[in-house]
Amino acid sequence: MKRINIADVAQKAGVSPTAVSFAFNKPEQLNSETVNRIRMTAIEMGYMPNPMARALIAQRSGIIGVMLPQPLSTVLANPYFHTFLQGISSMCDEQALSLMTLSPMNGSLDQAIARSPVDGFIIVGYNEAHHEVSLLRKRGIQYVLVDGDATCAPSVNIDDEQGAYLAAKYLIDKGHRDILILMLDTAFGHADEELHGVAMRRMRGYRRAFDEVGVVWRDEWVLPSVSSMIGGQQNFDAAYEQGLRPTALLAAADAIAIGAIQAAIRRGMKVPQDLEIIGYDDSVLASLVQPGLSTVHQPIFEKGRVALELLIGEWENAATRITDVSAKQVWLPTHLVLRGTTT
């Protein structure tokens, strides 16, 4: 079953391939009767221009790629990404763009990048120094970094440190000293990569609050956790089994916090009486769970929108050859939202 192409249609309609192309893309070049005839023939034969050939010649696919730090199945377990992707796609819908996600395949993004016919990337959770990112820069492909340090490209970040500081400060001010910290596991990095921007900044924020009041910072009270409810559960249990008996908990992601709450309740603790908890992100789940999760709010949806706006801006810049990267470092604000997991 051979896929029919433009030449087949042209032959059947008794015109040249050029005419068929015109019938779809520049009908004003052709007699309107001819246009109709060609279109009829095309529909009849079930013809549709080959998207790859089209993208190849146009040097443009209308697809944007979102580079994610984890397998998609993991990412989709995290409510943070739901909202973030919603932000991006609200903009996609407006701009008639398609969206494609790419995640590490067997640990590497190279393969995924190599086969992605996209007009640009939104890169989440990677620093500019990252091998794959510098590859893109070298190749001259447009990208925007989200949740990662950038100097050579536009980026969108939030004030991670301040948000974390506020959360930690709140608990410390209420007298807590035995505070368990469930940090993003990226903060602990793999041997070959630098510490990760977001996690580093949140860690610094927590730490600053500790130092300011003179509370002892104990590394063994900081556990790396996957950003998911399961991760939160497991790590809270792990902490407990290591003999830690926290009276408060700082989680670097809402999903982690919610998992931890479940684990705590299962061990007979009462939240917030026995354990006060502050999450991070203010994802939709935070206001859905009972009790409502106190957390650090960040404008997730907007972050996605802004990222795509910046990317679109890059295309226009490339066209006009203007480039002022320094102006493209967007920092969005964070603030504390108190609900039921704090008293």
Next chain:
Amino acid sequence: MKRINIADVAQKAGVSPTAVSFAFNKPEQLNSETVNRIRMTAIEMGYMPNPMARALIAQRSGIIGVMLPQPLSTVLANPYFHTFLQGISSMCDEQALSLMTLSPMNGSLDQAIARSPVDGFIIVGYNEAHHEVSLLRKRGIQYVLVDGDATCAPSVNIDDEQGAYLAAKYLIDKGHRDILILMLDTAFGHADEELHGVAMRRMRGYRRAFDEVGVVWRDEWVLPSVSSMIGGQQNFDAAYEQGLRPTALLAAADAIAIGAIQAAIRRGMKVPQDLEIIGYDDSVLASLVQPGLSTVHQPIFEKGRVALELLIGEWENAATRITDVSAKQVWLPTHLVLRGTTT
């Protein structure tokens, strides 16, 4: 800033373009020293094969398209799709496939399809009769239908009717007679399309339970709702303002149910004392909210996986020219899960 291509690398390395291609794809055809030299030059120049050209010649992109019934930003607000997409992507991860989503652009999928360089589609929420779907069939592009009636292509569905029947039966058996039904809005269709499979089947299930016991079915107690929490809220409010005073609620999606619960509580009702509620889907939210949502369980994650498995199967069939469509109609079971929103 011109994007460098295979010819540039070939020239710099002093070989033919063919040699460069071989260096990447069939290194055994070349002297290993030459391979190294070419690869070095390629890295140095930041060369990467153009994905569109590659996909064009290979007639294969390694990308699968998920056709969604609503704008992506809407879809991502529905926890059902989170899990469904997770199922698909878990399989993608295993098979080293990339995933691309497509939603109607300004109301039409045509444009989105036309520019999608995918190896096949997973089509969610459309029937085979749908115009875009028949276009794909005519064009000879592989696809699998999910949540839609199919005869010419593989499909994955759940036993919608039975699940709905069980839910309605449960409430009726407990004596409820004033049951508000918040149905998927697709059940009411646009003028030009047939009633939609899933919604129809769920409607039939509810109805069967009513009829069986002889409870009067009142059309004005059935409201179409968007599958989101907002939709549930708005429609519960709308029902209330129309003077309806239900003692029980059947929602055709968990998101709708949860939205309705919030609206009910805001009006001072107690769940489940004043209002018993059964949702549909058993999405992750169902067990997170307080009180836990009673709902009809369906294996969402598995549905996604099976859909992609079938699609992959189609590719293999196309290669071996075997086709037995009837064997590819998968029906997954549903059952009732009782939590806190029923007594």
Next chain:
DNA sequence: TAGATTTAGTAAAACCCTTTAGCTAATTTA
């Protein structure tokens, strides 16, 4: 040493479309 085989590489075709430049016939302008 003539002939057969292997090695290392190349030229050219194929994938399918869009676009530019150009051609012919018909119409308008001066």
Next chain:
DNA sequence: TAAATTAGCTAAAGGGTTTTACTAAATCTA
């Protein structure tokens, strides 16, 4: 009436890769 313009269409180039068929040189066989 000759020259200029327009309408309607086509030929050919270009986009970047992979693959098939082929060549030239080197190695092996008898």
